[in-house]
Amino acid sequence: MADYPPTVRELLAALRELPSIGPRSAERLVLFLLAETGGTKERLARTLQAVGSRVRACSRCGFYAEEEHCELCRDSTRDPLLWCIVASPGDVLRIERAAAFRGRYHVLGRRLSPLEGIGPEQLPTGPLLARIEREHPREIILALGTDAEGEATALYLGQLLKKTGARISSLATGLPAGGGLEFADSVTLSYALAGRREL
């Protein structure tokens, strides 16, 4: 039984390392890449290498950067004393897209997760506390998610950070925008009831 040439098989194997790319998707991508002559292969190869060699974590906040500090930390129009702590660099972009926050971020990198063996000792709070010591934020918003890991991490950090004197808050839990009650699960509804706002 014939198969792809060795080089193509290696590309197939590399594509299979990507998330949600199964054998069929990988083969469809390979057939496209073998047929195309518009330079997609070369552009992909070049940008993959560039990302691997140039992109790193901002030494201050942990977001993606191509220099010592990221675009956000270099932006002097942002409030340096209002912080938002998130779990991953992708979360920074999600909040940025809401266009409702003009402060600085701190990317924690991981959340408490007993199942994955991440306890309070494994949580990288050292760099966070050192940065707070240096920069003295006025307010810190915890945006760590509303699943078990997010809630546990927020609870732990909330207690830890209270000593710093900053105002600590967490994102509101409630009904998502743009939908009727029929789209909300009962846990979300109970949070929305508990957090009701007077009009």
Added chain:
Amino acid sequence: MADYPPTVRELLAALRELPSIGPRSAERLVLFLLAETGGTKERLARTLQAVGSRVRACSRCGFYAEEEHCELCRDSTRDPLLWCIVASPGDVLRIERAAAFRGRYHVLGRRLSPLEGIGPEQLPTGPLLARIEREHPREIILALGTDAEGEATALYLGQLLKKTGARISSLATGLPAGGGLEFADSVTLSYALAGRREL
């Protein structure tokens, strides 16, 4: 509003050139690639470049090759006088996986398609006829698909190739294996009836 660093945006754009990769899939892949440290980026970049520079069409049959001739054309255990004409190199692999054909292939490259402006003049029959002239196949099986383009191309090629003296046939149309009648559409059923075999 902050965004990814420029290099990451270029990788996002390159990924979007791939089929069935939309903005969300591209972003998920990028977030994975930014986080991974196992060398996936480098392996992908290297294999993409290798495929671009090393893989070409077999000068005899048109299948993928890394040398002048492909693995299939170099395999002397295959019947050189039994041919199968397919539309694309991917079709060669599909037939190989059925493990029911031990002859040689010829990749046509395109099929008749009035909608795409591909008429008989645009069909690359020149190299096919020249190869038949050189190699004198005994039998030629047309495996061009059962959609309108496939049927039209088979009809046209069938008439053209009859003059060569080779036996010309086309893949059987009928019920797919492993399913009841409820899974077959009426056109397939009518073909299956017309092509019924005596037991």
